[in-house]
Amino acid sequence: MKTVEEIRAAIEAGVPGAGVEIVPNPGPAAQHSLLLDPERAVEVAIFLRDDPELALDFLSNVTGVDWLDKEISEKVKVTHQVTKTVNGVEQTVDESAEEVRKHVVPGYLEVVYHLYSMAKKDGGPVVLRMRTRNRTDKVELPSMTSIWRSAEFQEREVFDLYGVVFKGHPDLRRILMWEGFKDHPMRRDYVEPDDFEYEPTAHDAVLTRAKTHHEADAAKGEGQ
Amino acid sequence: MLGEGILKGLAETAKNFAGSYVSKERLTTVQYPEERIPTAENARVFPFLVFDGKDWESGLRCVACQICEKECPPKCIYIEKSKDKKPDYVGKPQFYPARFDIDVSVCMSCQICVEVCPFEAIKMNTEFELATDDRFGGLLLDRHKLAQSNEYYHKIHPTEAAEVDARLAEEKAKTEAKAKAAAAAAAAKASAAAAAPKPAESATEKLAEPPAKAAESESKQGGGGQ
Amino acid sequence: MSGSVTELGFRLARQEGWNQSPVIERDTDTEQLEVAMGPHHPSTHGVFRMNVTLEGERIVRLKPVFGYLHRNHEKLGEGNSYLASMPYTDRLDYFCSLTNNWAYALAVEKLAGQAVPERAEYLRVILAELTRVQNHASAVGFLIQDMGASGTPLMYAFREREKILDLFESLTGSRMMCNYMRFGGCRVDASTEWLDRARTVVAGLPAFADEFEALLCKNEILMARTQGTGVLRPELAINAGVTGPMLRASGVNYDIRKVDHYGIYDRFSFKVPLGDHWDVYDRFMIRLLELRESVKILEQALKDIPAGPVMDPKAKIRGFRPKPGEAYGRIEAPKGELGFYLISDGGPDPYRYRVRPPSLINLTVLEDMCLGQNVADVVLILGSVDIVLGEVDR
Numbered sequence: 001m002k003t004v005e006e007i008r009a010a011i012e013a014g015v016p017g018a019g020v021e022i023v024p025n026p027g028p029a030a031q032h033s034l035l036l037d038p039e040r041a042v043e044v045a046i047f048l049r050d051d052p053e054l055a056l057d058f059l060s061n062v063t064g065v066d067w068l069d070k071e072i073s074e075k076v077k078v079t080h081q082v083t084k085t086v087n088g089v090e091q092t093v094d095e096s097a098e099e100v101r102k103h104v105v106p107g108y109l110e111v112v113y114h115l116y117s118m119a120k121k122d123g124g125p126v127v128l129r130m131r132t133r134n135r136t137d138k139v140e141l142p143s144m145t146s147i148w149r150s151a152e153f154q155e156r157e158v159f160d161l162y163g164v165v166f167k168g169h170p171d172l173r174r175i176l177m178w179e180g181f182k183d184h185p186m187r188r189d190y191v192e193p194d195d196f197e198y199e200p201t202a203h204d205a206v207l208t209r210a211k212t213h214h215e216a217d218a219a220k221g222e223g224q
Numbered sequence: 225m226l227g228e229g230i231l232k233g234l235a236e237t238a239k240n241f242a243g244s245y246v247s248k249e250r251l252t253t254v255q256y257p258e259e260r261i262p263t264a265e266n267a268r269v270f271p272f273l274v275f276d277g278k279d280w281e282s283g284l285r286c287v288a289c290q291i292c293e294k295e296c297p298p299k300c301i302y303i304e305k306s307k308d309k310k311p312d313y314v315g316k317p318q319f320y321p322a323r324f325d326i327d328v329s330v331c332m333s334c335q336i337c338v339e340v341c342p343f344e345a346i347k348m349n350t351e352f353e354l355a356t357d358d359r360f361g362g363l364l365l366d367r368h369k370l371a372q373s374n375e376y377y378h379k380i381h382p383t384e385a386a387e388v389d390a391r392l393a394e395e396k397a398k399t400e401a402k403a404k405a406a407a408a409a410a411a412a413k414a415s416a417a418a419a420a421p422k423p424a425e426s427a428t429e430k431l432a433e434p435p436a437k438a439a440e441s442e443s444k445q446g447g448g449g450q
Numbered sequence: 451m452s453g454s455v456t457e458l459g460f461r462l463a464r465q466e467g468w469n470q471s472p473v474i475e476r477d478t479d480t481e482q483l484e485v486a487m488g489p490h491h492p493s494t495h496g497v498f499r500m501n502v503t504l505e506g507e508r509i510v511r512l513k514p515v516f517g518y519l520h521r522n523h524e525k526l527g528e529g530n531s532y533l534a535s536m537p538y539t540d541r542l543d544y545f546c547s548l549t550n551n552w553a554y555a556l557a558v559e560k561l562a563g564q565a566v567p568e569r570a571e572y573l574r575v576i577l578a579e580l581t582r583v584q585n586h587a588s589a590v591g592f593l594i595q596d597m598g599a600s601g602t603p604l605m606y607a608f609r610e611r612e613k614i615l616d617l618f619e620s621l622t623g624s625r626m627m628c629n630y631m632r633f634g635g636c637r638v639d640a641s642t643e644w645l646d647r648a649r650t651v652v653a654g655l656p657a658f659a660d661e662f663e664a665l666l667c668k669n670e671i672l673m674a675r676t677q678g679t680g681v682l683r684p685e686l687a688i689n690a691g692v693t694g695p696m697l698r699a700s701g702v703n704y705d706i707r708k709v710d711h712y713g714i715y716d717r718f719s720f721k722v723p724l725g726d727h728w729d730v731y732d733r734f735m736i737r738l739l740e741l742r743e744s745v746k747i748l749e750q751a752l753k754d755i756p757a758g759p760v761m762d763p764k765a766k767i768r769g770f771r772p773k774p775g776e777a778y779g780r781i782e783a784p785k786g787e788l789g790f791y792l793i794s795d796g797g798p799d800p801y802r803y804r805v806r807p808p809s810l811i812n813l814t815v816l817e818d819m820c821l822g823q824n825v826a827d828v829v830l831i832l833g834s835v836d837i838v839l840g841e842v843d844r
Contacts, residue, residue, distance in 0.1 A: 114778050148691065150692075
């Protein structure tokens, strides 16, 4: 199987201007991946499937990953001008101080595809990645179902559990959670509901949470 | 001939049917609960705590290190450490669990608690007929219900228990040997100090005493435990 | 029973792409009946629901619905350490817990770069092939039971399965939820007495396979019902990501044991049976043939197993923190390609833990296989896919 660089070169030759980057994978597994631009992803996918050299006809796995917003704080040396009295004379002097600056790196949802070749039967997976712009409103990505049918149920699962909307999917609805379920459970900031049934459990961690919910309901009932 | 395949199949079934009257292999049904198959030696159902000697409370091997509580995947173990210490099988004072509860309705018999316990204190039981009609506490086993003697452990898992005993005896022998060597070294120092100026003498003698006392107490406990 | 959709009196209304599910309609204007098969159903292999739309007895539309056994296994994996997820993998495909363990151990070993000693590799192969034998026998037994043979072939298969489960119990401690593989080897060593018992069980398996085949393979009712039913074309199978015996019954030669060379499968000689007619009968026969191939592997492995440790001395049980990175590891589980995708951030818990379930992905083509067939055949076709809901829903 070709290395990631060779595959990238082949994609650049087959689909010019596709904008594919290599995402290195630290650690011993060394399964490096290719980051696709969502605009050109479908063309790249068709090329990868139909190219006689690569013949990546088998989409093995579609995974969703949630990367939260990261707050990065760094210490910056800032100089500003201050009026001070030096030796009895008022002067404007440069004074440097250390400031802590925080900025937020926006998180995104990522979809990872693992491809193999059943025709060539060689080597490790070719890993493709696509990232959404953010986690809140720009969560659309193109669907690979028209190219590889195995993406049908797996993309539905990524939609259900992460909230990524796949454009061009024939039947995008929830698959594991029931219809009418709100929120996306596999996201890292998902808060579980705590309105459990009232039943004593062994060490009552669950019971205390349930009780707060039921007491609130009882108080509401009394208030009415 | 049409139906040949079906007839061949029927011949197989007839062979099994007739054979079930003759050979044990063909009749594999066990009339539970009147008949019971003996469980395999390595079978694991729910954990239990091992104690040495006659008294379950003082002989409990568990030192409440809480490693099993941390590693348990469904978090069914709940431990409260004691405030005081009691001596363990080598004589070293250790904490003990004031409370050790396992919720066996949550436990999934994965045996990870047994694997990670450094003190051979928790092992797997083979009792599975634990059905009870007390829905809310019947399957919460506290440390009294969990405590079983070392002899019971030998009965249900003989090879494993023999290995564990051998390991513990080896460790105990090592600590004893170390303590003896320390006592001998201290005694040697004391006799060397006796030749030296007086004020140092009382201090080294005091040092010589406690290791000897510990060696005495552990040999007493060793006799009682076995 | 055989023939394309058009031959059966339906016409193709539309199809979005050659690999997408077609929408068919009848020429005459008959009333359609929508039936939910399941989730509470004796033949759906678990809590599995199929919303079928019927024209008389023929299927016009079939949409599978599942999620009734969803236990958020993947989210639990993110909250538990790597070792604590191992007993949960037992419960994915609960028939084949040892292959699930192996797939997870393989993925983690890839992630951490952990080596495995030779005896452990042999033990893994022996246990995985025993799992495959009992899974294929039970799958065929369940398929025949769904056809109406109320349990006799199933119980014959279960008789052999009991012997294998007794072996598992004496080695791992539990019949089904074995929790035996660890990252760097196996949990405990197998004694010579256990290996002798395993050899006795394996020696009895060819006779069982002969008896099973004599009971079933030439049965006219079986042949009439399954031949030509549920045809799956190989191009569609490849494109839909179908793996395992279902793919090989569609004529595609892809067995991960031969392709990925994982473990020590290169040392054993075994064949990969393929199907010609791509129907339910082929899937049924493939499983019986693979059972025989597994017996061959078992005989070789039990003969050659070396002495040695079963756990790599550098492997850690507690405090296992693989370096940041990701890995995808897969094996040929009895149901198909079982893969685990792990992302590590250097901590004791994985950042992302994903199971690639073969049963779920094999279900993608259920609709394509069932269109135009009778309702009675849906149960057969579903049985030939061989799903386990624990894996589909996780």
